[in-house]
Amino acid sequence: MEWIQQLVNGISVGSIYALIALGYTMVYGIIKLINFAHGDVFMLGAFIGFFAITRWDVGFLPALIISMVLCAIIGVIIERVAYKRLRSATRIAALITAIGVSFLIEYTMIFFRGASPEAYPEVLPNTSIDIFGVSISSKSILILVVTIILMILLQFIVHKTKIGKAMRAVSLDADAARLMGINVDNTISATFAIGSALAGAAGVIFGAYYTRIEPLMGVLPGLKAFIAAVLGGIGNIPGAMVGGLVLGVVETVVSAFGFSLWRDAAAFIILILILILKPSGLFGKNTREKV
Amino acid sequence: MLKVNNIDVFYGNIHALKDVSIEVKESEIVTLIGANGAGKSTLLKTLSGLLKPKSGTISYLSQQINGKQAQSIVKSGISHVPEGRRVFSNMTVEENLELGAYLRKDRDSIKKDIANVYELFPILGERRKQQSGTLSGGEQQMLAMGRALMAKPKLLLLDEPSMGLAPLIVKQIFEIIQMVNQQGTTVLLVEQNANMALSIADRAYVIETGKIVLSGTAKELQESEQVKAAYLGAL
Ligand SMILES: Nc1ncnc2c1ncn2[C@@H]1O[C@H](COP(=O)(O)OP(=O)(O)OP(=O)(O)O)[C@@H](O)[C@H]1O
Numbered sequence: 001m002e003w004i005q006q007l008v009n010g011i012s013v014g015s016i017y018a019l020i021a022l023g024y025t026m027v028y029g030i031i032k033l034i035n036f037a038h039g040d041v042f043m044l045g046a047f048i049g050f051f052a053i054t055r056w057d058v059g060f061l062p063a064l065i066i067s068m069v070l071c072a073i074i075g076v077i078i079e080r081v082a083y084k085r086l087r088s089a090t091r092i093a094a095l096i097t098a099i100g101v102s103f104l105i106e107y108t109m110i111f112f113r114g115a116s117p118e119a120y121p122e123v124l125p126n127t128s129i130d131i132f133g134v135s136i137s138s139k140s141i142l143i144l145v146v147t148i149i150l151m152i153l154l155q156f157i158v159h160k161t162k163i164g165k166a167m168r169a170v171s172l173d174a175d176a177a178r179l180m181g182i183n184v185d186n187t188i189s190a191t192f193a194i195g196s197a198l199a200g201a202a203g204v205i206f207g208a209y210y211t212r213i214e215p216l217m218g219v220l221p222g223l224k225a226f227i228a229a230v231l232g233g234i235g236n237i238p239g240a241m242v243g244g245l246v247l248g249v250v251e252t253v254v255s256a257f258g259f260s261l262w263r264d265a266a267a268f269i270i271l272i273l274i275l276i277l278k279p280s281g282l283f284g285k286n287t288r289e290k291v
Numbered sequence: 292m293l294k295v296n297n298i299d300v301f302y303g304n305i306h307a308l309k310d311v312s313i314e315v316k317e318s319e320i321v322t323l324i325g326a327n328g329a330g331k332s333t334l335l336k337t338l339s340g341l342l343k344p345k346s347g348t349i350s351y352l353s354q355q356i357n358g359k360q361a362q363s364i365v366k367s368g369i370s371h372v373p374e375g376r377r378v379f380s381n382m383t384v385e386e387n388l389e390l391g392a393y394l395r396k397d398r399d400s401i402k403k404d405i406a407n408v409y410e411l412f413p414i415l416g417e418r419r420k421q422q423s424g425t426l427s428g429g430e431q432q433m434l435a436m437g438r439a440l441m442a443k444p445k446l447l448l449l450d451e452p453s454m455g456l457a458p459l460i461v462k463q464i465f466e467i468i469q470m471v472n473q474q475g476t477t478v479l480l481v482e483q484n485a486n487m488a489l490s491i492a493d494r495a496y497v498i499e500t501g502k503i504v505l506s507g508t509a510k511e512l513q514e515s516e517q518v519k520a521a522y523l524g525a526l
């Protein structure tokens with residue numbers, strides 16, 4: 001029954017990837033930009049949660065919410081300051097800017113507080129729960145529950161609310177959306193806000209789960225979340241969720257079989273395979289790029 | 292109602308509209324005809340705020356609207372049905388109609404107006420849960436028009452509604468345009484199908500390579516030798 005515990009671990013890691021991947025995929029869907037600074041928003045989210053817990057003495061949930069709100073604001077600022085003026089620039093210019101923003105966030109963080117890691121306080125109950133004779137850590141289950149709630153919330157926003165419909169409309173056809181009276185700039189900002197809030201949530205969850213955070217912690221999970229988004233079909237929201245979960249489980253399985261050194265490589269092998277076999281991703285449509 | 296005064300519009304250094312002036316009066320159907328690339332769509336896009344004129348003015352209900360954002364132009368009562376329908380393909384028929392009412396807050400009358408659109412275009416009612424990308428060309432045109440009507444426009448801009456449609460469907464669509472007009476919506480209709488357009492219009496303009504070359508009542512233009520030779524002869 002060891003493997004069930006492994007599977008649950010895989011899903012927990014995967015749900016963190018999925019939460020980050022959602023921001024990648026939503027932003028790509030609406031402005032066709034791979035926002036490489038997204039992993040760093042995840043890092044900032046982890047630190048905001050850390051400060052909320054240690055300085056203001058709040059619990060896991062308030063920390064999660066504070067982090068989500070502040071990350072949403074940070075995401076909007078990044079978009080307004082760095083990306084907005086590049087809407088009509090070439091893709092490569094925007095991409096390079098995104099990488100620049102990523103470095104800026106990482107090294108500003110290091111400049112102000114140094115590169116040393118921080119130990120996340122124990123905010124989640126760490127007991128084992130027996131389910132059908134299998135013991136599963138309560139942390140994993142809590143993380144899973146929080147992730148599922150956030151994903152349901154996201155689906156609700158995207159499909160049922162006015163701003164969600166505007167987001168879908170803009171990502172399908174920005175000019176036609178303008179003709180409906182949709183404010184495209186605000187809609188893009190809202191997309192950044194929501195994606196960044198999810199990354200912030202992922203940061204706090206990551207801290208609570210792995211208990212170690214540092215300024216460059218966003219790099220690898222960010223890349224893996226990007227791979228998860230590509231795996232699911234970039235621009236596709238359910239795809240990002242599934243892609244993240246699949247990636248998490250694959251990684252855990254690879255480690256469980258004793259190849260833990262290959263864990264990180266597994267993600268990149270998946271990326272290479274998907275790019276060769278089905279570049280549009282598992283759920284992607286095989287449509288050509290709009291010009 | 293709408294007065295376009297000497298506008299010039301550029302794409303980079305392509306001069307697409309040259310010193311264009313037109314007027315649309317309340318409750319008229321005005322048509323703008325011209326060949327491919329004449330600048331018809333460019334003019335409509337400029338009216339709805341997707342493009343900004345480099346010079347000249349556009350006044351609508353005695354307010355200057357050139358340079359305004361598209362959303363505030365929609366809000367002031369101008370709806371634009373773009374060339375090629377541009378329905379939101381991954382969304383259902385009903386969601387498309389809801390987006391047409393994006394700026395409206397009156398939930399109850401939005402529901403009523405969706406029902407009205409289904410009455411005007413019964414086929415859309417049957418397809419309300421269908422992804423709009425899977426509709427036929429004619430159905431998409433109806434959806435694009437229904438979506439624009441959801442904004443309750445005072446002035447409706449139509450860009451080649453007959454494009455790629457069978458004659459019977461074109462006839463149906465033109466009847467609906469007339470009906471919408473009779474219910475009080477002013478219409479500016481861009482067409483290559485000059486025959487059809489002139490048959491329902493009050494007045495018309497002819498545009499060639501970015502310039503208005505002819506204008507008059509629809510009747511005058513139907514009889515003009517110049518128009519006959521260039522736009523009606525082939526039909
Ligand atoms: N986005 C653009 N960039 C550069 N040039 C453009 C652009 N859109 C249109 N043009 C040019 O402006 C001119 C007018 O185009 P427009 O689309 O207004 O023509 P049209 O009268 O609507 O033609 P059609 O009947 O084929 O739709 C054309 O010469 C076209 O090549």
Ligand SMILES: [Mg+2]
Pocket residue numbers: 331332333374450
């Ligand atoms: Mg055109």
